[in-house]
Amino acid sequence: MKPEPAPTTTRERFIAAAKALFAERGFYGASMDQIAREVGLTKQALIHHFGSKEKLYGAVLSDISERLLAELEESEHQVAPDAAEAFIGALQRIYRRTIENPADTQLLMRELLDNRQRAPKAGSWYLRPFLDRLERLLARDPRWETEKKPARETHVYQLLGAINYFAISAETLKAMYSNRHIAAMQKGFPARLARLAGSSP
Amino acid sequence: MKPEPAPTTTRERFIAAAKALFAERGFYGASMDQIAREVGLTKQALIHHFGSKEKLYGAVLSDISERLLAELEESEHQVAPDAAEAFIGALQRIYRRTIENPADTQLLMRELLDNRQRAPKAGSWYLRPFLDRLERLLARDPRWETEKKPARETHVYQLLGAINYFAISAETLKAMYSNRHIAAMQKGFPARLARLAGSSP
DNA sequence: ATCGTTACCTACCAAGTGGTAAGGTGTCAA
DNA sequence: TTGACACCTTACCACTTGGTAGGTAACGAT
Numbered sequence: 538m539k540p541e542p543a544p545t546t547t548r549e550r551f552i553a554a555a556k557a558l559f560a561e562r563g564f565y566g567a568s569m570d571q572i573a574r575e576v577g578l579t580k581q582a583l584i585h586h587f588g589s590k591e592k593l594y595g596a597v598l599s600d601i602s603e604r605l606l607a608e609l610e611e612s613e614h615q616v617a618p619d620a621a622e623a624f625i626g627a628l629q630r631i632y633r634r635t636i637e638n639p640a641d642t643q644l645l646m647r648e649l650l651d652n653r654q655r656a657p658k659a660g661s662w663y664l665r666p667f668l669d670r671l672e673r674l675l676a677r678d679p680r681w682e683t684e685k686k687p688a689r690e691t692h693v694y695q696l697l698g699a700i701n702y703f704a705i706s707a708e709t710l711k712a713m714y715s716n717r718h719i720a721a722m723q724k725g726f727p728a729r730l731a732r733l734a735g736s737s738p
Numbered sequence: 739m740k741p742e743p744a745p746t747t748t749r750e751r752f753i754a755a756a757k758a759l760f761a762e763r764g765f766y767g768a769s770m771d772q773i774a775r776e777v778g779l780t781k782q783a784l785i786h787h788f789g790s791k792e793k794l795y796g797a798v799l800s801d802i803s804e805r806l807l808a809e810l811e812e813s814e815h816q817v818a819p820d821a822a823e824a825f826i827g828a829l830q831r832i833y834r835r836t837i838e839n840p841a842d843t844q845l846l847m848r849e850l851l852d853n854r855q856r857a858p859k860a861g862s863w864y865l866r867p868f869l870d871r872l873e874r875l876l877a878r879d880p881r882w883e884t885e886k887k888p889a890r891e892t893h894v895y896q897l898l899g900a901i902n903y904f905a906i907s908a909e910t911l912k913a914m915y916s917n918r919h920i921a922a923m924q925k926g927f928p929a930r931l932a933r934l935a936g937s938s939p
Numbered sequence: 940a941t942c943g944t945t946a947c948c949t950a951c952c953a954a955g956t957g958g959t960a961a962g963g964t965g966t967c968a969a
Numbered sequence: 970t971t972g973a974c975a976c977c978t979t980a981c982c983a984c985t986t987g988g989t990a991g992g993t994a995a996c997g998a999t
Contacts, residue, residue, distance in 0.1 A: 562852075563765075563766060563851075563852075564764075564767070565763065565764060566765070566767075643851055646851055647851060649906060649907075650844055650847055650848060650851075650906065651763075687919050690914075690915075691919075691923060694907060694911065695904075695907065698903045699900075699903070702899045702900075702902075702903045703896075705851065706850075706895060706896065706899055710892065710895065713891075714888050714891075714892075715888075718888050
């Protein structure tokens, strides 16, 4: 529905191209030269803007994180009858965003696979603010506010996992079955998500 | 509990090393030289056995597929009170296998991300026989046998997704929280899986 | 004794990797 | 007018990539 605004600055165009290629082929599979040529500039222009491949990758993750946070913020401006509804609404919003931006999702799943031990350890993790924000939203639900924080955080984490996995699966399943069948599945998912999200601790 | 038998032949040792490295760094991130040195031989010995990197990767996937199928076969030898129970039992067996062999799981998730357009198109997909077998097992359940085959197959697919995602998440969550907390979560998962698997169409 | 095969080696190659060095061009402030 | 800076270029570098060529040692069958 709401298309991602087309990138304007060179930096934004680099990030968009890098995101697509990192998502498709992974960190090692995507080369600096390839990313730069996608934009129509040279590899050295890319290095000029980001310093190194690692930093470019970091910038891409930051970009995704910011967009997710922005989505949550919009979600919080809407009024909901109660806390549980607000939480479910936020998740469904995230879900819609997820299937509209498959590259972001793919990249996040890769991040999960690549940085198993390294990344999530400290607070220095790109998705941490997003996770925290969702956790606080869940904490407003009376059924959850008495629980411990890790319990809420894992609930959030698992729900995000369900969303991501479903989004990725849909792409693969489309290749295996008829589009019509998948469309039906996708239509039913938000309701299923609501059931999962609304379940008690 | 049941440790994977140590690889004996050179070919098996190559496959084991390749599996670990492909799982950890992805197809492009793992190099032939690295894999060979892990075994203590040269890159050319590796190429001698498998022909090319692509074929080596294929051999690794085949290996995983065979092991999964073998697990299912053992599962079918056990008697269960009814079809639904048998299906749940098989899934729980797969689950146990999954957390005991995290490298296999990681690699399968990567495969899901990498081959979106390329691989699953035809029936020439490595996991297809495994998926089919599970689907047929589910078809014995009276509540499912009247459903269409794609419905059963997506049910199976989603359940496997839940297992895989949970296994991967557990690794990441371990880095974020206390081991004790994660252990409690893991203990509860088989029951949760049974509830998911046993649900009606 | 010899042949064919399997398993492995060293040597080598073209292509590509991320990154550095140095320079050119345009813009804008002093 | 000059200087500083952002942006982007070509030229180059050391290193790694997957893969080829050709050879050697071991071994079983004939």
